Amino acid sequence: MPVRSVADRAPAFGIHSETAFGNDLFEVIRAARRGIEHDHVVPIGEAVLRQRGEDLSIISYGAEVHLCVEAARILEREGASVEVLDLRSLVPLDRRAILESVKKTNKALVVHEAHRTAGFGAEVAALIAEEAFAFLDGSVLRVAAMDIPVPFSPPLEMAMLPSVDKILTAGRELLRY
Numbered sequence: 001m002p003v004r005s006v007a008d009r010a011p012a013f014g015i016h017s018e019t020a021f022g023n024d025l026f027e028v029i030r031a032a033r034r035g036i037e038h039d040h041v042v043p044i045g046e047a048v049l050r051q052r053g054e055d056l057s058i059i060s061y062g063a064e065v066h067l068c069v070e071a072a073r074i075l076e077r078e079g080a081s082v083e084v085l086d087l088r089s090l091v092p093l094d095r096r097a098i099l100e101s102v103k104k105t106n107k108a109l110v111v112h113e114a115h116r117t118a119g120f121g122a123e124v125a126a127l128i129a130e131e132a133f134a135f136l137d138g139s140v141l142r143v144a145a146m147d148i149p150v151p152f153s154p155p156l157e158m159a160m161l162p163s164v165d166k167i168l169t170a171g172r173e174l175l176r177y
Contacts (some may be wrong), residue, residue, distance in 0.1 A: 045092035049101075053083035056174055057101040059124055060111040061087040064162055068111050071167035080175050090120055098124060099132050106137040107174045111162055116144035138177035141170045 050065060051072050058068045065086045072082035085101050087094060102108045108128050112121035125140045146160040 042088055044089045045094055046089075047085050047087045047094035047097035049083065049097075050086050051082065051084040053081040053105060055081045055105055056107045056109060056171055057083045057085060057105040058109045058111060058167070058171065059085045059087065059098055059101065061090065061120075062113060064111045064113055067162060067164050067167060071164045071171060074164070074168060075171050075175070080171070082171065087124075093124075093127075095127060095131075098127060102128050102132045103135045106135055107177065108132075108136065108140045109143065109167070109170050109174055110140065111143045111167055113145055113161060115147050116142060117147045119144050138174050141174055143167050143170050 050069050053072065053076075056075070058072060060068045065084065068084045072084050075082045083101055083105055085097060087098075108125070110121040110124045110128075112119050112124075114120055116122075121142045121144050125142055128136070128140050143162045143166050145162065148160060151157050151160060
């Protein structure tokens, strides 16, 4: 993303994941980036499907995408077909990709690392509620960080953030509709 931001000449800034510093998740992200060509440019404003599915859309960005893919694979072993949409950039937001995914699966789970209240996932949930409500078979659910100050203790910090288990719980709830 930084390469594209510089090449675009428009003002841009990046937000890094809370979990990306000093723990195993950062290693997962670095491992995922190995093998990408040095001059690879990620288009700004274009989401990408990390996994195709028919029963549930999980919409996320940043480090949580890896958690979502892991949860989707577990749900698939349980018989569900789960789509994972990686937003990759928030502004501009790929509204078309979000709405197409939700209209296809009729269920939406938004996962983000920000606090639940006033986090960007609320904007994504509002978009779905306003523009795809007639297609929904259930509520738009969100998995986000708890609305508390970020704890200093690493185990407490991880407990307040989204996890595969929290994504699985919400996904299973939606799949019961």
